[in-house]
Amino acid sequence: MSAAPKAAETEGDGPEAARPQTSAAEPTGPTPPRRRAARSALLAVVFVCAACGLVYELALITLGSYLIGNTATQASIVLAVMVFAMGVGSLAAKPLQRRSVAAFAAIELLLALLGGLSVTALYGAFAYLSMYTEALVAVAFVLGLLIGAEIPLLMVLLQRIRRQDAGSAVADLFAADYVGALLGGLAFPFLLLPVFGQLRGAIVVGLVNAAAGTLLVFVLFRRDLSRRAALSLGAATIAVVTALAAGYQYSTTFEVTARQALYRDPVVLSVQTPYQDIVMTARRGGDDFRLFLNGDLQFASADEYRYHEALVHPAMAGHPERVLILGAGDGLALREVLTYPTASVTLVELDPEMIRLARTDPRLVALNRGSMNDPRARIVAADAFSWLRSTDERYDAIIVDMPDPDETATAKLYSTEFYALVAAHLTDDGVLTVQSGSPYFAPQSYWCIGATLADAGLQRVGYHVDVPSFGDWGFFLAAHGEPEPHLAAPGPLRFLSDGELAAARVFPRDRPPLDMPPSTLMNPRILRYAQSEWNLY
Numbered sequence: 001m002s003a004a005p006k007a008a009e010t011e012g013d014g015p016e017a018a019r020p021q022t023s024a025a026e027p028t029g030p031t032p033p034r035r036r037a038a039r040s041a042l043l044a045v046v047f048v049c050a051a052c053g054l055v056y057e058l059a060l061i062t063l064g065s066y067l068i069g070n071t072a073t074q075a076s077i078v079l080a081v082m083v084f085a086m087g088v089g090s091l092a093a094k095p096l097q098r099r100s101v102a103a104f105a106a107i108e109l110l111l112a113l114l115g116g117l118s119v120t121a122l123y124g125a126f127a128y129l130s131m132y133t134e135a136l137v138a139v140a141f142v143l144g145l146l147i148g149a150e151i152p153l154l155m156v157l158l159q160r161i162r163r164q165d166a167g168s169a170v171a172d173l174f175a176a177d178y179v180g181a182l183l184g185g186l187a188f189p190f191l192l193l194p195v196f197g198q199l200r201g202a203i204v205v206g207l208v209n210a211a212a213g214t215l216l217v218f219v220l221f222r223r224d225l226s227r228r229a230a231l232s233l234g235a236a237t238i239a240v241v242t243a244l245a246a247g248y249q250y251s252t253t254f255e256v257t258a259r260q261a262l263y264r265d266p267v268v269l270s271v272q273t274p275y276q277d278i279v280m281t282a283r284r285g286g287d288d289f290r291l292f293l294n295g296d297l298q299f300a301s302a303d304e305y306r307y308h309e310a311l312v313h314p315a316m317a318g319h320p321e322r323v324l325i326l327g328a329g330d331g332l333a334l335r336e337v338l339t340y341p342t343a344s345v346t347l348v349e350l351d352p353e354m355i356r357l358a359r360t361d362p363r364l365v366a367l368n369r370g371s372m373n374d375p376r377a378r379i380v381a382a383d384a385f386s387w388l389r390s391t392d393e394r395y396d397a398i399i400v401d402m403p404d405p406d407e408t409a410t411a412k413l414y415s416t417e418f419y420a421l422v423a424a425h426l427t428d429d430g431v432l433t434v435q436s437g438s439p440y441f442a443p444q445s446y447w448c449i450g451a452t453l454a455d456a457g458l459q460r461v462g463y464h465v466d467v468p469s470f471g472d473w474g475f476f477l478a479a480h481g482e483p484e485p486h487l488a489a490p491g492p493l494r495f496l497s498d499g500e501l502a503a504a505r506v507f508p509r510d511r512p513p514l515d516m517p518p519s520t521l522m523n524p525r526i527l528r529y530a531q532s533e534w535n536l537y
Contacts, residue, residue, distance in 0.1 A: 050180030089148025116206015292505025320396030
């Protein structure tokens with residue numbers, strides 16, 4: 001007599017309706033095909049939700065690394081906040097288990113909406129409100145809260161399809177969750193970013209998230225919903241999908257508008273590559289255009305000749321036969337090198353898209369005088385660190401023109417290990433020049449680079465010049481053995497002269513040479529110095 005009321009009580013409870021409840025210890029017998037299919041469908045949704053959740057995390061980390069730099073810090077903030085919030089979300093889901101179907105549907109729709117538009121919202125906060133970190137913490141917490149509430153509710157739904165002991169249920173659920181995370185982790189860099197980009201990629205995932213959650217509820221658990229709840233859920237689904245679709249449609253317009261808010265002059269070119277965000281701006285009137293990588297100014301056409309003369313010509317004073325340029329994918333350093341009758345020049349640049357632009361963009365080609373298309377130059381698209389390790393070629397002059405070390409990816413290019421590798425490719429009487437940042441705005445960073453060169457076994461001499469668009473900017477000339485290398489400026493140049501170089505060796509009393517420790521791969525001090533000093537300006 002006790003069995004009948006139990007069976008009656010479970011009517012309308014989804015796929016398990018009309019099935020008497022059994023204890024966890026009771027054998028359940030063969031799983032009916034319909035329940036087996038329902039259980040597989042639910043685990044497939046767990047798989048999809050896990051993939052979506054990981055993509056949201058990766059999207060926040062990647063956006064922060066592009067906008068702020070320092071991938072390690074961005075990853076730590078996002079992961080720490082989200083994991084903490086997931087714990088809070090799991091606890092918060094306890095009272096929702098009595099209405100598990102409706103609660104799960106609501107959470108998935110909210111997660112799809114917020115996760116899908118999270119990158120757009122954070123980019124807007126960065127461009128218009130200058131409060132990115134605060135917004136990142138808030139978004140990461142809310143997303144973590146919602147993701148954390150998923151698993152308890154999915155566990156309840158899984159048990160309602162077929163009761164099983166807790167260990168087996170957890171194993172099944174987590175297996176689907178972890179494998180789904182693998183899919184999300186691989187799909188983000190290899191599919192979503194290349195095909196859709198940052199903003200649209202997150203929105204596409206939001207649409208997938210919304211579809212998976214609502215399909216599960218309407219297909220498997222429709223009978224658990226009252227007519228009013230079903231209508232409300234349907235309306236909410238339409239609203240979320242409409243909002244995400246609108247976000248997708250207008251994402252390009254929003255991105256262009258928000259990006260323009262970050263720059264003084266009109267943006268004339270913007271390209272997102274797997275390595276960096278490339279932006280070019282042009283002043284109205286056309287007398288100056290500028291190149292930015294990940295928001296950092298690389299040159300202004302009005303005064304870049306000062307920078308490149310100071311970087312290149314001290315290395316070319318001995319008229320080297322074989323020259324290597326590391327970085328400088330815009331072709332401007334190569335332009336200066338090709339004014340000499342060198343036997344060969346090799347340029348190694350990480351980003352193939354930067355190489356393509358330097359070869360084809362009319363503004364860049366005019367400024368670099370077609371250097372990237374010159375038959376005397378060999379252009380290699382490769383990571384400088386890896387490329388140096390793969391070759392045994394030696395050079396009479398090496399010019400290192402890398403982006404500033406304010407990001408994790410570039411800090412390794414200012415390490416003892418990197419400079420030792422560069423030194424190994426110098427001939428015995430070869431010389432090396434390194435762009436080293438500003439001894440005025442970032443003195444610790446500048447002198448840390450000098451100490452790192454010395455730690456790599458090189459003699460070096462520091463010098464600095466005024467580049468109006470940058471301010472006071474410094475370099476190092478380095479070589480093997482004694483004495484320290486001699487600074488000279490061969491030939492008549494537009495800016496640089498022997499007298500200018502003699503003065504360039506003198507540092508003012510308010511910015512004297514500093515005794516700094518070197519930076520290494522395992523202890524990238526240069527990254528901490530660069531980030532802390534430039535934050536003041």
